[in-house]
Amino acid sequence: MLTSTRDARRPHVPVLVTRRRWRIQPYLFLLPSLVFLGTFTYYPVLASLEMSLYQLNPSTHQQYFVGFSNYVALAADPVFGRVLSNSAFFLLGTVPVTVALALVLALLLARTHALSGAFRTAFFYPTLLPLVGAAAIWLFVYTPGYGLIDVYLRWLVPGGINYLGDPRYALLAVIALTIWKNAGYYMLFYLAGMQGVAVELYEAARLEGASAWQQFRSITFPLLAPTTLFVLLIASINAFQSVDQIWVMTGGGPDNATNLLLFYVYQAAFMFFDLGKAATLTVFLLAVLMVIAALSFGLLERRIHYEV
Amino acid sequence: MSVRASNRISTICWALGVGALAFIWMFPLLWAFSTSLRAPGQLGSQIASLWVHHPTLSNFRDAWGDAPFLRLYYNTAVVVFGILAVQLVTITLAAYAFARLEFAGREVLFRLFLLQLMVAPSSLILPNFVTLRTLGLLNTRLGIMIPYFASAFGTFLLRQAFRGVPRDLEDAAAIDGCNALQTIRHVFIPLAKPTLVAFSIVSVVYHYNEFLWPLIITDTDRARTVTVGLASFTQSAESAAQWNLIAAGTVIVVLPLLVVFILFQRRFVESFMYSGLKG
Numbered sequence: 001m002l003t004s005t006r007d008a009r010r011p012h013v014p015v016l017v018t019r020r021r022w023r024i025q026p027y028l029f030l031l032p033s034l035v036f037l038g039t040f041t042y043y044p045v046l047a048s049l050e051m052s053l054y055q056l057n058p059s060t061h062q063q064y065f066v067g068f069s070n071y072v073a074l075a076a077d078p079v080f081g082r083v084l085s086n087s088a089f090f091l092l093g094t095v096p097v098t099v100a101l102a103l104v105l106a107l108l109l110a111r112t113h114a115l116s117g118a119f120r121t122a123f124f125y126p127t128l129l130p131l132v133g134a135a136a137i138w139l140f141v142y143t144p145g146y147g148l149i150d151v152y153l154r155w156l157v158p159g160g161i162n163y164l165g166d167p168r169y170a171l172l173a174v175i176a177l178t179i180w181k182n183a184g185y186y187m188l189f190y191l192a193g194m195q196g197v198a199v200e201l202y203e204a205a206r207l208e209g210a211s212a213w214q215q216f217r218s219i220t221f222p223l224l225a226p227t228t229l230f231v232l233l234i235a236s237i238n239a240f241q242s243v244d245q246i247w248v249m250t251g252g253g254p255d256n257a258t259n260l261l262l263f264y265v266y267q268a269a270f271m272f273f274d275l276g277k278a279a280t281l282t283v284f285l286l287a288v289l290m291v292i293a294a295l296s297f298g299l300l301e302r303r304i305h306y307e308v
Numbered sequence: 309m310s311v312r313a314s315n316r317i318s319t320i321c322w323a324l325g326v327g328a329l330a331f332i333w334m335f336p337l338l339w340a341f342s343t344s345l346r347a348p349g350q351l352g353s354q355i356a357s358l359w360v361h362h363p364t365l366s367n368f369r370d371a372w373g374d375a376p377f378l379r380l381y382y383n384t385a386v387v388v389f390g391i392l393a394v395q396l397v398t399i400t401l402a403a404y405a406f407a408r409l410e411f412a413g414r415e416v417l418f419r420l421f422l423l424q425l426m427v428a429p430s431s432l433i434l435p436n437f438v439t440l441r442t443l444g445l446l447n448t449r450l451g452i453m454i455p456y457f458a459s460a461f462g463t464f465l466l467r468q469a470f471r472g473v474p475r476d477l478e479d480a481a482a483i484d485g486c487n488a489l490q491t492i493r494h495v496f497i498p499l500a501k502p503t504l505v506a507f508s509i510v511s512v513v514y515h516y517n518e519f520l521w522p523l524i525i526t527d528t529d530r531a532r533t534v535t536v537g538l539a540s541f542t543q544s545a546e547s548a549a550q551w552n553l554i555a556a557g558t559v560i561v562v563l564p565l566l567v568v569f570i571l572f573q574r575r576f577v578e579s580f581m582y583s584g585l586k587g
Contacts (some may be wrong), residue, residue: 023411025405025409025488026405026409026410026411026414027411029401029402029404029405029409029488030401030402030405030417032397032398032401032402032457032458033398033399033401033402033421033458033459033463034417034458035458036398036454036455036457036458037420037421037423037424037458037460039439040429040432040436040439040454040455040458041423041424041427041429041432041458042420042423043435043439044432044435044436044439045427045432045435047435047438047439048432048434048435051434051435051438108322108326109326111322113319113322113323115323115326115327117573118330119326119327119330120577121573121577122330122331122333122334123330123333124577124580125334125337125566125569126333127513127580128513128517128562128565128566128569128576129337129517129562129565129566130516130517130519130534130535130538130561130562131517131519132517132519132535132538132539132542133517133535133538133558133561133562134336136538136539136542136554136557136558137336137337137339137340137555137558138336139542139546139554140339140343140355140356140551140554140555141336143551146355146356147356148335148336148339148356151356152356180333180336184333185580188577188580188581189581191581192581192582237426237428240431241428241430241431242430243520244519244520244535244539247519247520247523247539248539248542248543262430262431262433262520265431265433265434266433266520266524269433269434269437269524270437270524275434278434279434279435282431282432282434282435285431286427286431289426289427289431290426292426293423293426
């Protein structure tokens, strides 16, 4: 996809001349975007840092400086520990499974057949549902006694379990919904990636007697590595930034069993009005996102050089 | 057994296996549709069935009466298309600058833009809430829209498309006396149309489905969007175990996008695919 950039680098005199004359123009073109990015992306990052050093006095409604004591309090907060382990569990429970499932679905659906399109639609449509709508439907999937699991999977699981009300199962239940919601989306990226793999490679492999598994291991999977990286990146970022289903299904409960980092920010800020704590949590969330970004930027950059 | 026969058998196995999985994937949605048509008052495992004996629209009437869906639809439409309209302007200008103009700090600025891909406004709900309160934009549709007016994702997509525009066309426009804005309008935008369509679809879907930000920005129905309405509607109906109502409310909210999707299936799937390819 990126090969066209070569044309752009071709030296070209007439345009360059007019360009020199209008030095300010590029900045004018970037200005509208920069105004909004500055106000709603860069400034809030700095504002969170500053707010995390203050505490709200509930009686006077005045902010007063407290240094790093919000950070100290957070380290001692048992709920924060729970939220961190939940978030890690959620990340490890959703990302690898969703990505693997997406790859399997793409492999299954890559063939041209009259039914392929319909099947793709069946796996893709959850992408278009609002997460709150999907969660509303899945509330019934998990309803004990007469919900979809208890009615249709009675031969597989013991009935009567209150999946969303039981701290042992609640996070797993949320993870299952999240996997169902996203697998079809990531599947598309794999299908797109597979279109780029040359058919000749498979023909050559077949001529040499390679089995389907060998073809996958030595052709498909390595050549899809950039796609895998990209999907892992989006899935990881998503895992920290979408908590709508928590709001609908569990409210973070029972007993904080499904409380995730962003949801805890929401609770601290808009339910408990502890702005200092919410800001400190935001800083922590941003740090996590930055680490993911830093890891993947390095990897993605290598990908771009490789493709150009 | 001949090769052709064994091929046919493997195709049938494929169709049955993948078909079964696809059916499981569809089941929650199918259930929501059939339950939304089921007469209230049915109990127990009947509710889990996909079969509806005497379909009725009464759930939709009740749900429509319980939540101001018309208002919510209107707010959502304004928000979604408002965001898109502004985004198309901001990303076109920025993408052109990054794709075609030379200027100091281009690399640094581009990286600054990309930061938004990592830190979506949803993780900045607290500081952005404080900003909106200062600006007096709480409980307004503009408040829901404004953090999304710039799009790093759109800028990135469009920059890639603009880089593929042949230089000769640009020069021809320059010779005809077009300034930069006219060149963008007559050369770049027409050639980047597939990208603009893809971005528009992804943007509309994303913002139609957005929940947390509109939730905290609004506390009345004045500016609320459908997702916020559905969530509070679901909460009250769930406590009364009114599954017919929840199903009807959910169908009301998911239907517009699904209908458009069914009409333009290919476009949708390609747009989402394309957004990944280019990302």
